[in-house]
Amino acid sequence: MNVACGIVGLPNVGKSTIFNALTAAQAEQGNYPFCTIEPNVAVVEVPDPNLQTIHGFIKTDRVLPAICQVTDIAGLIAGAATGEGMGNKFLANIRECDAIMHVVRCFGGTTVLRESDVDPIGDIEVIELELILADLETVEKATQRHQKRARSGNKDELAAVEILTRAAAVLESGKLMRHAEWSAREMAVLKPLCLMTAKSMLYVANVADDDIDGTSELAQRVARHAEASGAAWIPFCGDIESELRQMDDAERREFMADFGIERLGLDALISAVYTLLGLRTYYTAGEIEIRAWTVKQGDLAPQAAGVIHTDFEKNFIRAEVYSVSDLIEFESEAAIRAAGKLRTEGRDYALQDGDICHFLIGK
Secondary structure, eight states, rough: OOOOEEEEETTTHHHHHHHHHHTTTTOOOOTEEETOOOOOOEEOOOOHHHHHHHHHHHHOOOEEOOOEOOOOOOOOTTTTGGGGGTTHHHHHHTTTSSEEEEEEEOOSSSSSSSSSSHHHHHHHHHHHHHHHHHHHHHHHHHHHHHHHHHOOOOOHHHHHHHHHHHHHHHHHOOOGGGSSSOOHHHHHHHHHGGGGGGGGGEEEEEETTTTTTTOHHHHHHHHHHHTTTTOOOEEHHHHHHHHTTTTHHHHHHHHHHTOOOOOOOOHHHHHHHHHHHEEEEEEOOOEEEEEEEETTTTTBBBHHHHHHHHHHHHTEEEEEEEHHHHHHHHSHHHHEEEHTTTEEEEOBBOTTEEEEEEEEEEE
């Protein structure tokens, strides 16, 4: 499943540091605006304790985790919507992503080029204004196209103009599109525009190494803003996580003990991105491999089968399903079947997070 989360933020807030931590890339570090010229794309494994749980009961040759795609997009600046910097190109990169991870600087110091004091909310407002302005331009152009076609009196075109006019009013008021409620009919008109302010957002507060839990006032400003805007947030220390990725296991354990770090921030961040993208995991398990597969929330059984192979969706007959909790309780698939807990599901079944499936496929 090809879905991606784009990392955005002002130049030098730590986006590339976080991206490198996510991918364990050893890219040359440089403190220069626009040091990321082309969007870097990486596929990262999703931490999943269920895989080892399943492997504890079903022995297999290999265990393959789910993955998600992260795109590092170069830093935007004020004026990007009107072409400042390389704004138009980078805004196009954001449109292609399914969700947005907005990195915000929440640490002091002089190592990052900046003319003013650290102001995470001000940074957020700069980026979001650029997204609003760019979306407004997209909506206005679409309105003009539909107005031309509506001159014949076509009811669908007239309705589209009305919807787009409302969208323009939302953006002109300084609101993000996701802060307004839209009907399914309205979304059908708006979805092809790939409006950036309609995408789900995760705010990442890039914190100092003495604020890993994000309790500082700077990080808490981001937390309050996220709550008020109906978005998620997470504190993350890019510098520490980058260091940890370069250590061997023994060094990493010692370092984490010294800093009182119980869990890698990367695990939490990747899981947050996976959730942000609206993804869910189901599993297949057999003698050859145990594999986690990715589906969108609400996907039905044929769509889930199609993730394995496109022909499986077309020729889907039924699915045999049990859960990880069933496996923990009964300890084997044979015992689950004997207990009558192996369910047979048809085409209308929506896959649940943690399902273990066998698909029956026709010819």
